[in-house]
Amino acid sequence: MHCSFSNTVLAAFSIISIASAGPIAARDICGVAPAGTVAQTPLSQPTGINTAADCAAKCKGNPACLSFLFGLVDGVDKCLLYSVPAASVPPQTNLVAYDIACTSIPSVVPTAANPGGLRSRQATGAQVSNPAQGASGTTTGSGTQTVGTHANPVNAIPAGSPQAVGTHANPANTVPAGSPNPIAEPVVDDLSACLAACKGNPSCIAYTFESGVCKLFGPTPVRRRQQQGAAGGSASGQGAQNPQTGPSPTPAPTNQGTHANPINAVPAGSPTPIATPAVDDLTACLDACKGNPACIAYVFESGVCKLYE
Incomplete structure (x- = not known):
């Protein structure tokens, strides 16, 4: 009788323990360093991936993928897909882990200061570094323009350099001279989609993708006069351009x-x-x-x- 009572108590305790552990075991890992202890072989390592959101899309497109790692390693963006939960993946330098069930995955290009491409990561001091774009043309306290490196690039025009001039057929990835207001701000996830949005807008000749926001720009009054002058000069063999390629x-x-x-x-x-x-x-x-x-x-x-x- 006593033995039967003890077994009943132990069984009940086991059920309570399992129920209590359930939520912890099921918790998704989203944007943190993995902590697994057993080596895992990746399903694949897609190339051309620039943000964690891009890596997530590749994982969701693979039926066997349950998690992925993403980050900047030796100056190169790295995306690794796994067939096990993120909790089972061992840590790797500069890489953060996500389970496929994570719902908020950043579209942030990683930098040396933010190798995981995480949101809301800013450098201290006068220069504010946005992980989605480098430094967005910010200046230091002395007024000197931020200088980028390959490991930590800035999405800005270097001091003393004239801006690129775009056309609709060949739009420039920069804010036009004079910093005009954008003609549109389409909701897109990355630089490629922003370019596609520009090409889909007949008035767009330039675009930027900064802090997760795509901005499209049209010709400024000065640019319109330049285009008209180029059209006139084409008759004399100068300033000719191909309307299909710019x-x-x-x-x-x-x-x-x-x-x-x-x-x-x-x-x-x-x-x-x-x-x-x-x-x-x-x-x-x-x-x-x-x-x-x-x-x-x-x-x-x-x-x-x-x-x-």
């Missing part, structure tokens, strides 16, 4: 591109392209650049995509 890129000091934020221009010095992938449009050319670790600039001319380092 003006041929002229080597000049423009935005300093980085792999995380490549520029749509030929770098100064007219270097030889490092690759000419077979793609159909400017958006695909940008994606090809982002998928090539050495690429910091790209152009799409006459149906040919050219990548530069």
Whole structure:
């Protein structure tokens, strides 16, 4: 009788313990370093991934994927997909973990200061670094413009450099001279989608994607006069341009591109392209650049995509 009572008590205690542990075991890991102790082999390592949200999309597209790691490692964005929960994945330098059930995954490009590409991570001091864009053209307390590096690029025009001028066929990834108000702010998730939105707006000649916000810009009054002058000059053989591809890129000091934020221009010095992938449009050319670790600039001319380092 006593033995039977003891067994009943133990069974009840076990049930209570399991029920109490349930919520803890089921808790999703979202944007923190993993803590597993057993080595796990990734399902795959997709390339051309620039944010945790991009990596999440790849995981959701793989029926076997239950979690993923994302972060900046040795200057290269890394995405690893796993067939086990994030809690079972061992830690790796600079990588943060997400379970596939996580609902709020940042579309933030990682930097050396924020290798996990997490939200609301700002540097201290006068220079405020936004992980989605580097430093968004901010200045230090002395008024000196922020200088980017490949590991921690800034999404800004270097001091003393004229701005790139875009066309609708070949829009520039920059705020036009004069800092005009945007003509639209479409809700998109990344730089590629922002470019696509610009190409879908007949008035758009430039775009930026900063702090998760896409801004489209139209021609300024000065730019309109320049376009009219170029149209007049084409009759005499000057300023001619192809309406399908925009003006041929002229080597000049423009935005300093980085792999995380490549520029749509030929770098100064007219270097030889490092690759000419077979793609159909400017958006695909940008994606090809982002998928090539050495690429910091790209152009799409006459149906040919050219990548530069």
